[in-house]
Amino acid sequence: MVIPLPTHRRVIRRTDDFTPGTHKTKLVSEPLPTTLSPTSVLVKVHAVALNYRDANIANGGNPWxxxxxxxxxxxxxxxxxAVGDKVSTLAIGDRAAPITDTENISNxxxxxSWLAADEDGVMADYLVFDERVLCKLPRYLSWEEAAIVPCAGVTAWSALKGMQIAQTVLIQGTGGVSVFALKLARAAGLRIILTSSSDAKLQQMKDQLGSPPISTVNYAKTPDWDQEVLRLTNGVGVDIVVENGGTSSLVKSLMCTRRGGVVSQVGYLAKQDPSDLRExxxxxxxxxVTLRGINAGSKxxxxxxxxxxxxxxxPLGDLIDRVFTFEQAEEAVDYVWQGKQIGKIVLRV
Structure with a gap:
């Protein structure tokens, strides 16, 4: 029995109305291609995970x-x-997702070309992509867990490249990339120092990670947090920093990294001011120090x-803060924009 393919899809598009208090998204129906090109793949989406950049773009804050x-x-x-007749790397029934930068195959x-920026993103119930930008996803994960892998997961993986057992990593914040990096760092045997402006979030992560205990610094209460990080490392500094503040924190991150260490710049969550970069x-x-920019990662x-x-x-379920329905995309975007999450926010499609 041949099952007919869908002719339309539901998608979440931006309204591009950046007025505070107005809707940032809209749910619309759009036609799908009637035929697939030879190397195209049709994917039925089961879950979509949000990142801070989604909320930032929706509110007009993206710098690109x-x-x-x-x-x-x-x-x-x-x-x-469904697959085109020349597709060779994927088959019907495979789990799959596109890479974040669809031009970045090998680094x-x-x-x-970034999804959701200079090309359309994935907040839809059906997607069509060329096989060259699609990756197979692990089959043991739930759909919600699998949805957090392509951007947040690969970003954390790339940010920690070169890590070695017993090294020390400084991780900033408790957003999606940060909690993913925490999990990977713990699994790899790294000593962890976590910063946040919330004692409650720091305590929650300490409780979640258990023993051996992680070190924490509340940067709101400790303005010279880089000096505290140096104190925690006996003046040596950390081996790797997962840096997501941007101009306001970058120099301090460099100053508490050991000589010859690595700072992985994964985001720009704070207000950006070039004058902060004088040093x-x-x-x-x-x-x-090696300062490396992390744009998720390659295929x-x-x-x-x-x-x-x-x-x-x-298992990745402990990294998910909350699951919304697809129809609650507006609420989910606002939840991320307000910084309420500890971990990942996911839409179940």
């Missing part, structure tokens, strides 16, 4: 160009339900990460 009224989202998990490509160059030179990175997850059967 975005398509007008674009589709939000770059974290999703779905099932392949050597000169161009980039950037002398600090990098003085401490011989190869995602494949490596999924292989590691499959091999270890690592």
């Amino acid at each position: 160009p975005v398509v007008p009224n674009g589709i939000l989202g770059n974290d999703a998990a779905g099932e392949v339900i 050597r490509e000169p161009s980039r 950037l160059i002398p600090t990098i030179i003085d401490r011989s 190869y990175d995602m494949e490596d990460f999924c292989a590691a997850l499959e091999a270890t059967q690592t």
Whole structure:
């Protein structure tokens, strides 16, 4: 029996109305292609995970160009339900998701294209992508768990590249990438220092991670938090920083990284002010620190990460803060924009 393919899909597009208090998203119906190109794949989406960048884009804060009224989202998990006649890497029934930067296959490509920014994202019940940008997802995960892998998971994986057992990592905040990095760092045998402006969030993460206990710093109560991090590391500094504040925290992150260490810049959550970077160059030179920008990761990175997850059967449910319905996308985006989450917010489609 041949099951007819869908002719339309539901998508969440931005309204591009940045007035406070107005709706930032709209649910619309759109036609799907009647036929697939030879290398295209049709994916039925089961879950979509939100990132801070979704809320930031919806509220007009993205520093890079975005398509007008674009589709939000770059974290999703779905099932392949149809393939073009030249597709060779995926089959009907496979679990799959697109990579965040659809130009970044090997980390050597000169161009980039970000989902939900300069091309439409994944907040829809059906997606069509070329097989070259799709990766298989681990089969042991629930749909909600699988949906947090492509962006937040791969970003954390890439940010911790080069880590070694017994090294120390400084992780900033309790958002999606941060809690993913916490889990990976603990699994890899790293000593963890976590910062947040909320004692309640810090305590929750300490309770969740258990023994051995992590070290925590409330940066709101400790303005010179970099000095506290140095104190916690006996003046040496951390080996790796998962940095997501941006200009307001970057120099301090460099100053509490050991000489020859690595700072992985994964975000820009705080208000950005170039004047905060006056000491950037002398600090990098003085401490011989490597500052690397992390844009999620390449397709190869995602494949490596999924292989590691499959091999270890690592559960990810504890990283999900709350699950909304697809129709509650507006509420979910606002929840992330207000910073209420500890971990990931997911839409069940």
